[in-house]
Amino acid sequence: MRTIVLNRAADAGEWRQAARALLLAGIAPHEVDWRTGAEGTLFAKERPPPSPSGAGTRHPRVPRAFPELAEAVICHSDPGRFALLYRLLVRLQGSGHLLEIASDPDVAAARRLAKAVRRDCHKMTAFVRFREVPANGPAPGRRRFVAWFEPDHHIVARTAPFFAGRFADMDWLIMTPKGSAAFEDGTLTVSDAPALKPDLADAADALWAAYYAAIFNPARLKVKAMQAQMPRKYWRNLPEAALIPGLVASAQARVAAMARQEPHPPPAFHARLEARRPQVPAPPPSGTLDALREEARACAACPLHCQATQTVFGEGPADAALMIVGEQPGDREDLAGRPFVGPAGRLLDRMLREAGVDRREAYVTNAVKHFKFEPRGKMRLHRPPNAGEVERCRWWLGREIDLVRPKLVVAMGATALLALAGRKARLADMRGRVTQAEAGRALLVTIHPAYLLRIPDARRAEEETRRFRDDLDAARRWLESAGAVMRLRQMPATAG
Numbered sequence: 001m002r003t004i005v006l007n008r009a010a011d012a013g014e015w016r017q018a019a020r021a022l023l024l025a026g027i028a029p030h031e032v033d034w035r036t037g038a039e040g041t042l043f044a045k046e047r048p049p050p051s052p053s054g055a056g057t058r059h060p061r062v063p064r065a066f067p068e069l070a071e072a073v074i075c076h077s078d079p080g081r082f083a084l085l086y087r088l089l090v091r092l093q094g095s096g097h098l099l100e101i102a103s104d105p106d107v108a109a110a111r112r113l114a115k116a117v118r119r120d121c122h123k124m125t126a127f128v129r130f131r132e133v134p135a136n137g138p139a140p141g142r143r144r145f146v147a148w149f150e151p152d153h154h155i156v157a158r159t160a161p162f163f164a165g166r167f168a169d170m171d172w173l174i175m176t177p178k179g180s181a182a183f184e185d186g187t188l189t190v191s192d193a194p195a196l197k198p199d200l201a202d203a204a205d206a207l208w209a210a211y212y213a214a215i216f217n218p219a220r221l222k223v224k225a226m227q228a229q230m231p232r233k234y235w236r237n238l239p240e241a242a243l244i245p246g247l248v249a250s251a252q253a254r255v256a257a258m259a260r261q262e263p264h265p266p267p268a269f270h271a272r273l274e275a276r277r278p279q280v281p282a283p284p285p286s287g288t289l290d291a292l293r294e295e296a297r298a299c300a301a302c303p304l305h306c307q308a309t310q311t312v313f314g315e316g317p318a319d320a321a322l323m324i325v326g327e328q329p330g331d332r333e334d335l336a337g338r339p340f341v342g343p344a345g346r347l348l349d350r351m352l353r354e355a356g357v358d359r360r361e362a363y364v365t366n367a368v369k370h371f372k373f374e375p376r377g378k379m380r381l382h383r384p385p386n387a388g389e390v391e392r393c394r395w396w397l398g399r400e401i402d403l404v405r406p407k408l409v410v411a412m413g414a415t416a417l418l419a420l421a422g423r424k425a426r427l428a429d430m431r432g433r434v435t436q437a438e439a440g441r442a443l444l445v446t447i448h449p450a451y452l453l454r455i456p457d458a459r460r461a462e463e464e465t466r467r468f469r470d471d472l473d474a475a476r477r478w479l480e481s482a483g484a485v486m487r488l489r490q491m492p493a494t495a496g
């Protein structure tokens with residue numbers, strides 16, 4: 001029997017190296033006793049046999065799905081996970097299709113462990129609650145947060161990149177009994193060392209609890225679904241959890257009380273007060289794009305700023321002849337703080353190139369400057385802005401146009417059109433032609449590139465993509481005929 005001691009509890013690379021060497025040395029799974037770190041020190045440490053190398057060395061063969069499965073399984077806290085994976089690795093050398101046999105006990109066990117790990121990761125992304133701590137880190141100006149979480153498995157390293165992407169604008173530390181992840185000034189560090197539960201309390205906890213109680217809808221209570229989504233073991237670290245039993249117990253009575261209440265019109269004085277409410281005066285206009293961008297950082301004109309990471313302002317030359325207006329930043333743009341850097345942006349760049357337009361010569365912006373989304377597990381699902389949000393944000397777009405003074409504005413999609421035209425108009429009626437919009441501004445309307453990414457039928461997608469490129473090409477031709485001195489034709493326009 002060989003005892004193989006791995007230094008880390010969930011390092012797929014370390015396990016892979018050891019397993020590969022054992023496999024090449026012909027060691028059978030039942031001859032290996034796998035251990036990790038501290039457990040291993042009680043036993044005589046044995047190194048895996050050196051990997052044979054050179055001509056004639058056979059390399060283990062595994063199907064594509066195996067590395068991904070192994071990376072999840074290795075994070076499980078089951079001490080048998082390394083042996084299970086090694087058994088699978090050995091068996092895969094004889095049967096490349098083994099992973100497709102769902103009834104095989106080893107395959108079923110590996111899938112079960114991987115599923116539990118994924119679920120644990122998902123719970124971590126949902127139930128980590130950060131508490132703010134004094135900002136004395138190396139990067140002044142960055143706020144600092146600490147969170148405590150108790151995962152079932154060794155998932156800190158696997159899940160940390162999610163938090164690094166989501167909370168890139170702050171420094172944070174997530175401590176767990178199975179290791180910690182720290183993010184400081186843009187650098188993520190992960191450690192396996194178990195942490196002790198810190199004493200965390202935050203004045204914002206009471207605020208959060210009050211908010212939770214306020215949005216708790218007794219009429220939509222589904223206790224079973226709630227328990228499945230938020231198992232009790234997570235409650236001890238959630239500030240809102242203490243409220244839940246009371247809210248559940250009082251739900252029925254609250255629903256009955258709501259049903260008894262007659263609908264009533266607003267009090268008579270409401271309309272008078274509304275009429276007298278002073279109109280908020282527009283802030284004095286900023287004189288430069290940079291000043292405007294700075295000012296927009298603090299925009300709180302509509303509730304979208306509460307959820308979004310940051311204001312995503314337009315970018316491009318301050319004297320661009322062409323301005324391109326989209327809808328609102330997406331998930332990637334919200335995190336990066338720049339417009340059109342995600343999938344729709346990449347498609348836009350390609351289409352512009354093919355139409356002979358260099359994106360760097362255009363000013364690219366959005367009708368709405370904050371990302372509107374609905375949280376769905378780890379995902380943030382895009383939600384279109386409503387007319388009120390578009391109206392609130394029009395002020396910024398108007399100022400961008402006043403300062404850049406483009407010769408032509410391209411509106412991509414219905415939201416951009418609404419913001420630029422100031423009223424609802426049918427995109428199909430205006431598409432592809434240069435028209436005069438508000439203040440005599442030249443406007444060309446086309447579809448939004450994200451629309452192309454959603455067309456399921458390949459032939460239709462191709463046709464619509466060609467039409468989009470034709471619209472951008474029309475914009476370039478119009479600008480050239482209007483004498484715009486732009487380095488637009490960096491690439492030859494492709495036909496059709």
Ligand code: URA
Nearest residue numbers: 326327328329339340
């Ligand atoms: N969609 C938009 O409308 N704007 C962006 O910046 C990204 C996606």
